[in-house]
Amino acid sequence: MITTVVFDLDGTLLDTLEDLTDSVNYAIGKFGMPERTIDEIRSFVGNGIAKLIERVIQEGAENPHYEEILKTFRAYYALHCKDKTKPYDGILKMLDQLEEEGYQMAVVSNKFDAAVKELCGLYFGKRIKTAVGESGKVRKKPAPDAVYQVLEDLSVSAQHAVYVGDSDVDLATARNVPMTCISVTWGFRSREQLLAAGADEQRMITDPAQLPALLRTISQES
Numbered sequence: 001m002i003t004t005v006v007f008d009l010d011g012t013l014l015d016t017l018e019d020l021t022d023s024v025n026y027a028i029g030k031f032g033m034p035e036r037t038i039d040e041i042r043s044f045v046g047n048g049i050a051k052l053i054e055r056v057i058q059e060g061a062e063n064p065h066y067e068e069i070l071k072t073f074r075a076y077y078a079l080h081c082k083d084k085t086k087p088y089d090g091i092l093k094m095l096d097q098l099e100e101e102g103y104q105m106a107v108v109s110n111k112f113d114a115a116v117k118e119l120c121g122l123y124f125g126k127r128i129k130t131a132v133g134e135s136g137k138v139r140k141k142p143a144p145d146a147v148y149q150v151l152e153d154l155s156v157s158a159q160h161a162v163y164v165g166d167s168d169v170d171l172a173t174a175r176n177v178p179m180t181c182i183s184v185t186w187g188f189r190s191r192e193q194l195l196a197a198g199a200d201e202q203r204m205i206t207d208p209a210q211l212p213a214l215l216r217t218i219s220q221e222s
Contacts (some may be wrong), residue, residue, distance in 0.1 A: 002180075002219045004156045005098060005211075006147055008165035009109035009116060009131075010045060011187030013091050014123065016111075017042055018084040019077070024056055027073035031065050033057060042188050046169045048110035048140045049073065074112065081115050087123055088186055094208035095127045101212060106150040107131040110140045110169070129154060142172035147179070162218060164211070168197035180218060182211070 010016045021041040029035065036044075036056055044055040053070045054060040063069075098105060105128050109116045116133030130153040132138070138145035151161060163174040166187025171194070174181030183199040185191045185206045194204065203218075205211055 001222065002160060002162055002215050003102070004104040004106065004151070004154055004161035005215070006106045006108055006150055006161055006163045006179075007128075008163075008167070008170050009107050009119065009133075010111060011166035011189070012164060012170075012184055013087060013107070014085055014119060015088055016081070016085045016119075017045075017188070019081050020045060020052070022083070023073055023077040023080060024052070026076045027053070027069050028057060030072055031069055045188055046110065046167045048134050049077075049112060078115065081119065082122065085119065088208065090208035092124075094211055095124060097212050098215075099127055103215070104129055104154050104156065106154060108141065108146040108150055108163075108173070109133045141169050142176055144173060144176040147173060147177050159222070162215065166194075168193070171197050171199055182214060184208075 007013050017038055021036065021038045024041055025035045044052050050070060053066065053073055057063050057066065057069060060066070095105065107116060107120050107128050111133050113133035113135040116131050120128045120131040130150050132146040132149050134140055138149060147163065151158060158177050158179040162180045162182055163170060164182045164184065165171070165173070166184045167189045171181050171183065181203060183194045183204045185194065185204060191204070195201065205214060
């Protein structure tokens with residue numbers, strides 16, 4: 001029986017792409033680099049902020065300004081991570097329904113931990129029982145460490161939980177636990193990209209309202 005839902009954050013619960021793009025362009029603009037498009041940033045996200053900046057700038061982590069750009073991004077994003085970010089349509093209604101049905105809910109993200117906790121508190125309140133982001137204390141996804149941490153916090157085993165995410169990184173994370181993964185198509189990766197990464201078409205949803213029924217189906221099958 002499924003009792004717990006662990007969500008990815010960016011691209012799954014929250015549409016953060018505009019704030020990420022604005023923050024990247026602010027940081028690289030300080031060093032005279034040309035702006036990146038929102039579609040470019042969409043393709044670069046998923047493995048944490050350090051990897052995002054590495055992908056954005058020429059020479060990546062070998063660029064002599066890499067650390068300064070990363071620091072500039074972090075500082076700017078910390079102040080502007082809520083400017084345009086918002087939950088995807090239907091997310092809050094879906095979370096309320098899951099809460100009413102008795103599910104525990106958590107978030108695991110490769111976004112830095114302070115931002116994860118701030119955004120979850122601001123947009124979801126007490127619906128999300130525990131949230132873990134990048135901190136240096138646990139390995140980033142697709143390593144399973146942060147998922148193990150939230151499962152321990154909630155006193156639940158992986159067989160009674162599912163992971164919900166929008167990317168290849170989320171699929172790999174779930175495999176590394178291992179646990180069932182549900183893929184969403186409204187985020188940063190297309191349906192075709194998810195299928196190519198190994199997503200199960202029977203474990204894929206196109207609208208948040210579909211999640212409660214799919215969870216019930218998975219519970220019946222387990």
